[in-house]
Amino acid sequence: MLRFAHYVSRITPYVSRITHHVLLVCGLLIFSATPLYAQGPHRAGLVVQFSDGTVVTRCVTFAEDEISGEDVLRRSGLTVIFDHTSGLGTRVCKIETDGCDVPAEDCWCQCQGSPCLYWNYFYIADGVWRYSGLGCGSRTVRDGGIEGWVWGNGRTPPPLISLDDICGTSTAANTPIPTVPAPPSPTPLEASTTAPPSPTASEPGASPALSPTALAPGATFTPRTVSTSGQPSPTPPDSRTPFNDEATTTAPSANLGGYAAFAVIVLVLSGLGLYLRKRMS
Amino acid sequence: MFHPIAWLLWLGAAVLPVMLSQNPLYLAIVCLAAGIVYAVVRQTSPLAQSWSSFLKLGLTLIAFTVPLNALSVHAGRLVLFTLPRAWPLVGGPITVEAVVFGASKALSLFTLLLLFAVFNCAVDQARLLRWTPAFLFEAGLITSIALTFVPQTLRSAQEIREAQAIRGHRFHGVRDLLPLFVPLLTSGLERAVQLAESMEARGFGGSLEPLNPRREVLIKIATAMALLGLVSGFFTATYFRDQQMLGWALLTLSLTALALVFRIQGQRVRRTRYRHGVWRRRDTALAAISVGLAVTVFLVRVCARTALTYYPYPPFSPRPPFNPLLGSVLALLATPAVLAPTRREQATSE
Numbered sequence: 001m002l003r004f005a006h007y008v009s010r011i012t013p014y015v016s017r018i019t020h021h022v023l024l025v026c027g028l029l030i031f032s033a034t035p036l037y038a039q040g041p042h043r044a045g046l047v048v049q050f051s052d053g054t055v056v057t058r059c060v061t062f063a064e065d066e067i068s069g070e071d072v073l074r075r076s077g078l079t080v081i082f083d084h085t086s087g088l089g090t091r092v093c094k095i096e097t098d099g100c101d102v103p104a105e106d107c108w109c110q111c112q113g114s115p116c117l118y119w120n121y122f123y124i125a126d127g128v129w130r131y132s133g134l135g136c137g138s139r140t141v142r143d144g145g146i147e148g149w150v151w152g153n154g155r156t157p158p159p160l161i162s163l164d165d166i167c168g169t170s171t172a173a174n175t176p177i178p179t180v181p182a183p184p185s186p187t188p189l190e191a192s193t194t195a196p197p198s199p200t201a202s203e204p205g206a207s208p209a210l211s212p213t214a215l216a217p218g219a220t221f222t223p224r225t226v227s228t229s230g231q232p233s234p235t236p237p238d239s240r241t242p243f244n245d246e247a248t249t250t251a252p253s254a255n256l257g258g259y260a261a262f263a264v265i266v267l268v269l270s271g272l273g274l275y276l277r278k279r280m281s
Numbered sequence: 282m283f284h285p286i287a288w289l290l291w292l293g294a295a296v297l298p299v300m301l302s303q304n305p306l307y308l309a310i311v312c313l314a315a316g317i318v319y320a321v322v323r324q325t326s327p328l329a330q331s332w333s334s335f336l337k338l339g340l341t342l343i344a345f346t347v348p349l350n351a352l353s354v355h356a357g358r359l360v361l362f363t364l365p366r367a368w369p370l371v372g373g374p375i376t377v378e379a380v381v382f383g384a385s386k387a388l389s390l391f392t393l394l395l396l397f398a399v400f401n402c403a404v405d406q407a408r409l410l411r412w413t414p415a416f417l418f419e420a421g422l423i424t425s426i427a428l429t430f431v432p433q434t435l436r437s438a439q440e441i442r443e444a445q446a447i448r449g450h451r452f453h454g455v456r457d458l459l460p461l462f463v464p465l466l467t468s469g470l471e472r473a474v475q476l477a478e479s480m481e482a483r484g485f486g487g488s489l490e491p492l493n494p495r496r497e498v499l500i501k502i503a504t505a506m507a508l509l510g511l512v513s514g515f516f517t518a519t520y521f522r523d524q525q526m527l528g529w530a531l532l533t534l535s536l537t538a539l540a541l542v543f544r545i546q547g548q549r550v551r552r553t554r555y556r557h558g559v560w561r562r563r564d565t566a567l568a569a570i571s572v573g574l575a576v577t578v579f580l581v582r583v584c585a586r587t588a589l590t591y592y593p594y595p596p597f598s599p600r601p602p603f604n605p606l607l608g609s610v611l612a613l614l615a616t617p618a619v620l621a622p623t624r625r626e627q628a629t630s631e
């Protein structure tokens with residue numbers, strides 16, 4: 001007992017010093033993570049181009065210093081299906097009506113051969129669209145960033161739109177979200193003016209609820225803002241309903257029955273194991 | 282205990298749901314059933330000791346997969362705690378969903394390990410190798426030589442070590458290993474020469490019926506063409522979506538050609554058996570149950586894919602769905618433990 005007390009008294013200074021260091025490091029980390037002063041609402045633009053060439057834009061406001069590209073999609077109000085099962089990042093499988101239903105289908109159900117169609121991820125840097133080398137979960141978006149998603153083969157960026165066109169010149173938060181028809185493309189974007197060749201999309205005629213305007217070659221830019229904030233989002237496909245959260249919360253009895261059956265099966269198997277063990281010995 | 286072919290069918294039927302499903306409840310049933318079979322099988326197997334320690338090592342998988350998935354996936358509604366976003370990769374909310382999914386991944390890995398432990402303990406490799414097809418007999422022979430090579434080498438290394446220790450040699454550093462390696466190498470070479478001589482004495486290679494040279498060239502060309510067709514057909518069917526019919530046609534055609542060539546090659550080999558494997562009634566039962574189970578799981582996968590999948594992240598619930606019928610079908614994987622003969626039966630039969 002005495003030796004133990006002696007031991008404790010000997011290591012106490014070291015422990016306190018280590019604790020001090022750890023607290024210092026933690027404090028530095030927290031200090032670096034939080035901004036000195038809140039800079040009001042930040043804005044990020046989101047441009048989504050569907051399989052039939054329609055373009056939908058969204059303005060996302062956020063209070064944090066930076067958010068991930070995944071957060072931009074989540075906060076846009078669009079119906080997006082992600083896939084997190086790989087454990088190494090997030091895949092975007094479906095936006096509104098274009099894409100694949102996970103887990104009923106593979107996330108890249110239309111990219112299993114030579115016509116490879118998936119949601120391409122772009123961002124604007126130095127006034128040009130660039131194909132993102134990072135996934136949407138890893139890329140950080142700061143104030144004024146513009147994110148682009150195109151259902152295609154990765155070669156066609158969305159039309160070039162400025163943040164003011166997406167969010168409006170007023171900086172007030174929560175303005176009606178506008179939908180802007182695409183402007184005639186500047187030089188780096190010639191490919192985008194030609195409407196993408198209608199691929200083997202499962203559902204043509206994407207998202208009627210979003211009142212989109214089709215891209216026509218040589219369309220003139222008219223900054224027409226259409227308020228879509230009150231529009232109901234399209235209903236999720238039927239294949240999701242069996243495991244939907246609402247379905248499980250409203251009818252827990254069905255699931256409870258399944259779990260009771262699971263318990264019975266486990267009990268029977270365990271009993272069998274015990275019986276066999278007895279027979280063996 | 283059972284015929285190797287029956288065990289092979291059981292292994293296939295057990296691995297199929299583990300590969301197709303991530304649902305932790307189905308995985309738990311398969312794991313439990315395999316555990317019961319393992320408890321029965323290990324009592325008669327000489328390999329059980331090493332496999333048991335290997336399985337214990339496999340349990341540590343959980344210590345890796347669960348934190349990895351929880352730290353790298355930041356999706357889900359049930360947030361446990363939040364790490365600062367500025368931390369690369371791990372920053373963000375740590376959710377129950379990610380922990381649960383990591384645990385189910387670990388469970389599937391461990392179940393696979395357990396299934397192969399059962400198979401390796403239950404089936405004698407030599408008995409299994411006897412079932413290599415006739416046209417592959419050379420590959421089967423090479424495999425059996427390779428399988429006996431490692432234990433033989435280990436045994437002779439032990440013997441040499443003991444002999445040198447008796448002579449007063451002590452193994453301390455790397456340099457002391459030379460008196461161990463030189464006799465090991467010479468004894469290995471000696472054994473190889475001995476094996477070659479004994480194979481020649483038994484007329485190895487003489488059992489092949491000779492072909493006329495023109496036919497042999499024809500068979501070689503046909504094999505190459507069929508293999509080429511197999512590869513290109515598979516590529517066409519999976520890569521070019523609009524040419525799938527052509528790909529499948531090419532695939533079936535080349536598979537038929539390959540089967541024909543193998544049949545011709547196999548007929549040239551005359552095989553004699555010293556010990557015949559006995560196919561008992563319980564082997565038939567196990568094979569039938571295994572095939573039925575595999576077909577059921579395959580049909581469920583084709584017809585209702587969502588019944589097997591498990592996706593805990595929103596918009597779905599982290600609570601896994603469970604179909605009692607499918608669960609009880611999977612519980613049938615414990616059949617070998619029930620049908621296995623007791624020790625008294627085994628003693629009377631052998």
